[in-house]
Amino acid sequence: MDDDENRDGAQEEKVMKRMQEEEEEGKGSIRSRGEKLLCRASFFFFINNKDLEELRELGSGTFGTVYHGKWRGTDVAIKRIKKSCFIGRSSEQERLTIEFWREAEILSKLHHPNVVAFYGVVQDGPGGILATVAEYMVDGSLRHVLLQNDRHLDRRKRLIIAMDAAFGMEYLHSKNIVHFDLKCDNLLVNLKDSSQPICKVGDFGLSKIKRNTLVSGGVRGSLPWMAPELLNGSSNKVSEKVDVFSFGIVLWEILTGEEPYANMHYGAIIGGIVNNTLRPSIPSFCDPEWRNLMEQCWAPNPVVRPSFTEIAGRLRGMSAAAQARTPVNRASN
Template sequence: MALPSQKTELVRDTSLDDWELVGSGGFGCVYKARHKDWGIYVAIKILHKGVRSCNNHLHHSSPLTKLCVEANHMDEAASEFVLRRYGTYQGYLSGKETSMQHGLVMEFMRKGSVESLQEELSGPPPWPLAFRLAHQVALGMTFLHSKNLVHGDLKPSNVLLNVDLNAKLADFGLSRVSTSASNSSRETTGVIEGSYKYMPPEAFEASYEPVRAFDRYSYGILLWSILMGKEPYPWADYTHVKLRIPEGDRPCCKEIDKMKLKVEGLEALVDLMKRCWDESPSKRPTFKECFEVTENIFSKHEKGIHMVVGEVLTKLESPNSYLSSWASNVPPQTPEQSEPNDTVDFDFRKQDSVSGSTKIMSNEDKAKFVDKNRAKLIQNVTEVMAITKELGEMVHPEAYLCVEDKQKTTQDKMRVLYSRTLRSGGVAVKAAFYDALKKHHPKLVERLGGYF
């Protein structure tokens, strides 16, 4: 059964080539592919293998139904700051596939997401870009809410960036008008992967059904993440966040507060951020109020945006280059300074809370740890050569040459090790990296929540 496509085209596998996997999750996979006739690269969001309709009838909660809903919502919310849908996909991903695959055909955002930008910069973007991102997200959400849609999963990985680092909202898999954003994820995972840190306190109630105030809270946490260049509560799991957020805990603002009077407009944005994550849904400002604030702030920095974007793009393309000091938001921490500074600071426990037995990390757990803590490891790992020798032939030759280069900083070496070896090496290589890291940096592994 093909997805509905009243306003957009049906794209078949024969129209696409140069496929490349760029992301995956519990719902499906996202590929980059070139459309032969259009001459451009597009993003293809595909359901996991085996997900299809039964007797031409869709189960109400099936992933295919959700994909149809996402397609309709993308069409309703079409705007400059929302990811555009070109059509729907139908076809076979490889010669070995025997079942028809379905998906969405969307514009391809060449510079990833706010989350990947934070990882590449190992921190926040320069002030003009940070303020523009805040403003563009507010504009996109204003339009979304004007259509009576609730996004339900507003976070850094769902704010995508085009070639000029302009932001567009994406992933409407949880977007809806009146159904629960929390139940859909719990059906398959038991918790909301990554998203629970952006949920308002009232959303942890089992009977909660999200309204617009849900997104307003998420926007507040997103603003903090943009300004700080990292995720909130990195040491806290779902259970701890669920316990503490309703009690009033929020991300720590000590570093931001120190800079409020030094950066024009920052104090107003911090005030907006804190109003957005207010415990009372009725006290959270509408997105119209939000974009009025962010528009005023960005206008004070708009003249510097082109220079800053150029500088950031150079940094992304040449890891050895540096952002000018005036553009930096938060000074990078040294290993000695790097301590947990969030209000909710929970370590992942090394022992099972019931049996008291020691947990053993699987290779998948180790790989997840390496991916999750990329920015922190780049900042703090100093024994790069020792770890590289432990990995041996697993390390890409170009990465090995970089690690041997005495002119390069340890951070540069770690970035290359990630990009050339760990990113493409799979679970086994990341697990081996974790074991080497544990041997040479045991205290760092423990501080970041790892265990043996």
């Protein structure tokens, strides 16, 4: 037991060191990258802050706060960078500004029914704080919906949600965009039509555009959803299959409604993922098709993980089979 704990601790220390090294390496080029992104800002649609009405706060993270608001009579999600992010080192301020413009640039080029729509950028917020304005999804994150343990979210609807997410990711990969932070917190849903839920991919703060076959990796994303190749340091280049690994964990979340490794220590999770000895426990009620797809998505070797085109096709087949098994309700007079 002590050997396992020591090994996990050493692995955690190694990953933390890599994160620090990558941060230092990035500082030298951060200004030039920022200037390039800001030069391209003229292609964005700019929204005046006075045209926005903030209704309520939806959520807050380390770097930003998201509000439900109105813009020209339309419900929108307003994401503002926190003022606290602009207190401290200038290099950190520049990095956050670059991340903001990178997300805005990516969003502005995406148009798909399963990707959150982007409306524009706000430059004249209170105190000059930057913001993005995007499509508002009435039921919020899929994580929030799953936590409510909605009994109406049956297998058919969960399949539709998974399929929508796969369609959105298939589109992103067709545009050479690697998300890097795919999880139920970053999938947004609308359950207004109880028979036909809608799911869309959102939050592109960590996304990168893939120039060639591979994209620069490094330690990025949220730990339980991170592919082993992002943590083990075997290469500084990874493929879009890191998103497929994450989607395997997302399928488990949709199946169980739980959060992966909720009661495990950070170091133990890192060690388990890197050594490929840790995956979420699959419940006995899981269908064989769902199980097989999950296990193939989170396979240790990225080469054998399916593409999102294949994933979407398999989920479509599972959904059609589920529809065929559902009895038709006939109204009686």
